[in-house]
Amino acid sequence: MEIAIIGGTGLSELSGFSLEESHNIDTPYGGTSSPILAGHLKQTPVCFLARHGNPHRIPPHRINYRANIWALKSLGIKKIVAVNAVGGIAAHMGPAHINIPNQIVDYTYRRNGSFCDDESAMPMHIDFTYPFDECIRNILIAKAEKLQLDFSSDGVYACSEGPRLETAAEINRFEKDGCDLVGMTAMPEAALAREKEITYASICLVVNKAAGKSDSVITMKEIEQALKAGMRSVHALLSEVASDL
Numbered sequence: 001m002e003i004a005i006i007g008g009t010g011l012s013e014l015s016g017f018s019l020e021e022s023h024n025i026d027t028p029y030g031g032t033s034s035p036i037l038a039g040h041l042k043q044t045p046v047c048f049l050a051r052h053g054n055p056h057r058i059p060p061h062r063i064n065y066r067a068n069i070w071a072l073k074s075l076g077i078k079k080i081v082a083v084n085a086v087g088g089i090a091a092h093m094g095p096a097h098i099n100i101p102n103q104i105v106d107y108t109y110r111r112n113g114s115f116c117d118d119e120s121a122m123p124m125h126i127d128f129t130y131p132f133d134e135c136i137r138n139i140l141i142a143k144a145e146k147l148q149l150d151f152s153s154d155g156v157y158a159c160s161e162g163p164r165l166e167t168a169a170e171i172n173r174f175e176k177d178g179c180d181l182v183g184m185t186a187m188p189e190a191a192l193a194r195e196k197e198i199t200y201a202s203i204c205l206v207v208n209k210a211a212g213k214s215d216s217v218i219t220m221k222e223i224e225q226a227l228k229a230g231m232r233s234v235h236a237l238l239s240e241v242a243s244d245l
C-alpha cells in the first residue's frame, strides 16, 4: 500500500472506500489520531487517516502529527494526499472553493515539528523549498479541471497555530506576506512527511472568508454549510485521482 489520504475537518470518513483492515499502531511518539484504515478506493489500494479523530475531537494544535506520519511510513506509504479546511484570504477564495496550494508560510510556534529531536541524531536539514509535490499537484489539478470544479491551482497556505481563528490584523499581515489562504493543519504535517521521504500534496477546501475579509463574524454554521457544499467535490476529486497517483 503506497497511498494515504489524510482527512481533515469534515472528512472523517471516505466515501466509496471499502475497508479491509484497521491498524492501531503504537509509535515512539504515542498513538495516531485514529486507527489507520486500509482498503480500496474504487480499485486502488489506499489508507485513510482521520487527522482530528473519528468522530472529530482533536484540535489542530493537539494533533500528534509525528505519530501520524511515523505510522504511515511504517505501513510503507510513499504518497500522501491531505485534505485541509481553510479560510480564504485572496478575493477569489470564497466558501466551497478548492485550492491546490504550492507554498506554505508557517506561523505555528508550539508544535513538535521534526523527527530530529535529540542530540544523538544528525540534524536533518531537509530541503523544503517546494513543500508540496509537483507530480501529485499536477494530477490533482488535471482531475479538478476534468471535473470542472470551482478551483484554483496555486496558493500560499498560511499555517496559524489556532485553535482560535485569527484577528483581522493577523490576516492583513498574512496577506502582506503573500498568503492566499489560512489553515491550522498543513504544518508540521508536510515537513514531517518530507523528513520521512513521503511525497505530499494538499486539497484545500475554503470554508469561510478569513477574518476581516467579509462583513460578518465567522460562525460555525457558515463553516458547516461550506463543508457540506464543498466536500462533495473533494470526495469526487479523491476518487478520480487515486488510480493515477
Ligand code: HPA
Residues within 6 Å of the ligand: 085, 086, 087, 088, 160, 165, 166, 182, 183, 184, 207, 208, 209, 210, 211
Ligand atoms: N483560519 C484558520 N484556519 C481555518 C479557517 C480560518 O479562517 N477556516 C478553516 N480553518
